[in-house]
Amino acid sequence: MDYKQLFDQIHKKRSFLCVGLDSDIEKIPQFLRQNIHPILDFNKAIIDATAPYTVAYKLNTAFYEVLGYEGWIQLQSTINYISFTYPDILIIIDSKRGDIGNTCNQYAKAFFEVMDVDAVTVNPYMGKDSVEPFLKYKDKWTIILALTSNNSSEDLQTLHLEENGLLVFDHILSLATNEWGATPENSMFVVGATHAETLEFIRDIVPDHFLLIPGIGTQGGSLEDVAKYGITRKCGLIVNNSRGIIFASNEKDFPKVAREKAEEMQKKMEIILQKYGII
Amino acid sequence: MDYKQLFDQIHKKRSFLCVGLDSDIEKIPQFLRQNIHPILDFNKAIIDATAPYTVAYKLNTAFYEVLGYEGWIQLQSTINYISFTYPDILIIIDSKRGDIGNTCNQYAKAFFEVMDVDAVTVNPYMGKDSVEPFLKYKDKWTIILALTSNNSSEDLQTLHLEENGLLVFDHILSLATNEWGATPENSMFVVGATHAETLEFIRDIVPDHFLLIPGIGTQGGSLEDVAKYGITRKCGLIVNNSRGIIFASNEKDFPKVAREKAEEMQKKMEIILQKYGII
Numbered sequence: 001m002d003y004k005q006l007f008d009q010i011h012k013k014r015s016f017l018c019v020g021l022d023s024d025i026e027k028i029p030q031f032l033r034q035n036i037h038p039i040l041d042f043n044k045a046i047i048d049a050t051a052p053y054t055v056a057y058k059l060n061t062a063f064y065e066v067l068g069y070e071g072w073i074q075l076q077s078t079i080n081y082i083s084f085t086y087p088d089i090l091i092i093i094d095s096k097r098g099d100i101g102n103t104c105n106q107y108a109k110a111f112f113e114v115m116d117v118d119a120v121t122v123n124p125y126m127g128k129d130s131v132e133p134f135l136k137y138k139d140k141w142t143i144i145l146a147l148t149s150n151n152s153s154e155d156l157q158t159l160h161l162e163e164n165g166l167l168v169f170d171h172i173l174s175l176a177t178n179e180w181g182a183t184p185e186n187s188m189f190v191v192g193a194t195h196a197e198t199l200e201f202i203r204d205i206v207p208d209h210f211l212l213i214p215g216i217g218t219q220g221g222s223l224e225d226v227a228k229y230g231i232t233r234k235c236g237l238i239v240n241n242s243r244g245i246i247f248a249s250n251e252k253d254f255p256k257v258a259r260e261k262a263e264e265m266q267k268k269m270e271i272i273l274q275k276y277g278i279i
Numbered sequence: 280m281d282y283k284q285l286f287d288q289i290h291k292k293r294s295f296l297c298v299g300l301d302s303d304i305e306k307i308p309q310f311l312r313q314n315i316h317p318i319l320d321f322n323k324a325i326i327d328a329t330a331p332y333t334v335a336y337k338l339n340t341a342f343y344e345v346l347g348y349e350g351w352i353q354l355q356s357t358i359n360y361i362s363f364t365y366p367d368i369l370i371i372i373d374s375k376r377g378d379i380g381n382t383c384n385q386y387a388k389a390f391f392e393v394m395d396v397d398a399v400t401v402n403p404y405m406g407k408d409s410v411e412p413f414l415k416y417k418d419k420w421t422i423i424l425a426l427t428s429n430n431s432s433e434d435l436q437t438l439h440l441e442e443n444g445l446l447v448f449d450h451i452l453s454l455a456t457n458e459w460g461a462t463p464e465n466s467m468f469v470v471g472a473t474h475a476e477t478l479e480f481i482r483d484i485v486p487d488h489f490l491l492i493p494g495i496g497t498q499g500g501s502l503e504d505v506a507k508y509g510i511t512r513k514c515g516l517i518v519n520n521s522r523g524i525i526f527a528s529n530e531k532d533f534p535k536v537a538r539e540k541a542e543e544m545q546k547k548m549e550i551i552l553q554k555y556g557i558i
Contacts, residue, residue: 062378062382062389063382063385065389066388068351068394069351072347072351073348094378096377097341098375098404099373100429100498102301103339103341106303106344106345107344107345110344111344114345114346115347123375123404124434124435125377125402125404125435126424126431127429127432128431128434129431148379148404148405150379150408150409153405153406154406155406156403156404156406156450157404159442161438162441162444163438168447171438175434
């Protein structure tokens with residue numbers, strides 16, 4: 001899915017919502033847990049309920065790896081289900097991988113070819129070698145961590161570098177766009193909603209890139225602030241919500257409640273898209 | 280496996296070698312590739328051949344994830360094989376994971392409980408939240424990336440921070456040991472052999488921690504230099520070699536050649552351990 005197709009989806013659905021399928025086996029409804037593939041069944045129900053309001057699904061590998069190879073089967077099956085049933089929805093694998101080039105070639109192949117998702121999150125700590133193997137896939141999206149939503153992002157990401165006076169996350173944004181080949185067509189950046197005001201400053205460096213924004217909901221970020229400081233003429237935002245939607249109920253009515261929560265977010269997003277003249 | 284047990288193994292085997300099972304399906308011998316579990320069969324042959332010279336095996340998840348769930352099965356089966364057959368050998372999963380705390384709880388459980396390895400590599404870009412869930416496992420090893428072996432480690436890791444004048448990797452070492460609870464008993468750090476002289480400086484900050492050293496062999500690092508600048512009275516080094524051992528031959532004699540290469544490294548290590556009065 002390219003930039004234009006992504007924007008078309010946002011326009012059509014009047015939404016920039018990503019639903020995070022952090023499908024923790026200990027948090028899904030009790031009655032599903034005895035199924036053969038409980039996570040897959042849970043995901044399919046959530047996907048069918050939320051697809052009309054959603055432009056992307058994000059699957060975090062941690063919640064699948066914790067189930068061993070059985071988890072990996074349910075991860076791949078969920079991806080296949082989305083691809084076949086809702087081919088217009090962007091599929092993000094939230095894996096935050098990063099390694100030497102030789103190894104990242106394997107990760108890029110694992111996710112972009114074998115698993116066949118549209119987008120992968122990557123960690124820039126190891127520099128260019130670790131990100132380039134993903135960026136080489138021009139028809140896929142490499143989503144680079146910049147400023148994450150967690151409190152301890154301050155341990156490193158918001159410190160200043162002597163060499164250029166830049167904040168660490170700002171340095172990553174600059175390197176990625178100026179030297180690593182991260183264009184608005186092949187890449188996005190992760191910026192936590194908990195740093196909404198910083199988005200204004202980030203937009204000076206990456207005015208056109210899509211940003212993947214976690215941290216709304218459970219982590220405390222505000223959708224209105226994210227839009228105020230980060231929205232572009234092509235929206236440029238994909239806002240993730242995981243636990244606030246998928247675990248809104250853990251009774252039999254969980255798909256219905258997830259749908260309501262997703263629709264609620266879509267309605268807020270529609271107002272924002274109208275307010276900023278995007279739709 | 281605790282600090283003492285690890286040192287006992289080093290003492291007994293007169294070696295601080297880790298063999299990296301980066302078992303790339305496209306590089307293993309052709310005649311194995313039609314097997315049902317080619318990577319597992321390859322790994323078992325390599326393990327049986329090299330175990331007498333080896334104190335650790337390191338499995339990089341990338342080379343398994345590229346095979347989908349089938350890869351995950353062979354990864355787990357390899358780990359089970361090592362655990363049962365060579366229980367005294369340290370098993371490292373080289374996954375370089377890092378995420379928000381809620382997610383890293385799942386990764387820690389996935390690797391330390393479900394997969395049941397001894398050690399996991401983690402990426403510190405997201406700070407304390409992302410490392411603590413691993414460090415909580417007191418009887419396991421959390422191996423934190425500090426200064427990696429690849430060229431582009433210079434993109435971030437070797438820059439200076441204005442706030443404290445420290446290099447980024449040095450800041451990570453300091454934070455981890457002073458604030459995150461990374462002790463010599465529950466943690467190690469990754470330092471690439473390609474930065475051997477820097478080890479002297481690193482030893483000022485972490486005099487007692489074990490360091491996991493990749494980058495010998497294909498990547499160009501020198502074993503003698505690593506020992507010169509990094510060795511401690513309890514050795515404090517685990518030196519990894521992957522491609523130089525496991526792919527030394529891709530004919531039928533591959534286990535024999537791998538054994539010779541591993542033994543060759545063990546002999547060099549024995550001389551080093553004697554030279555520094557450790558054995």
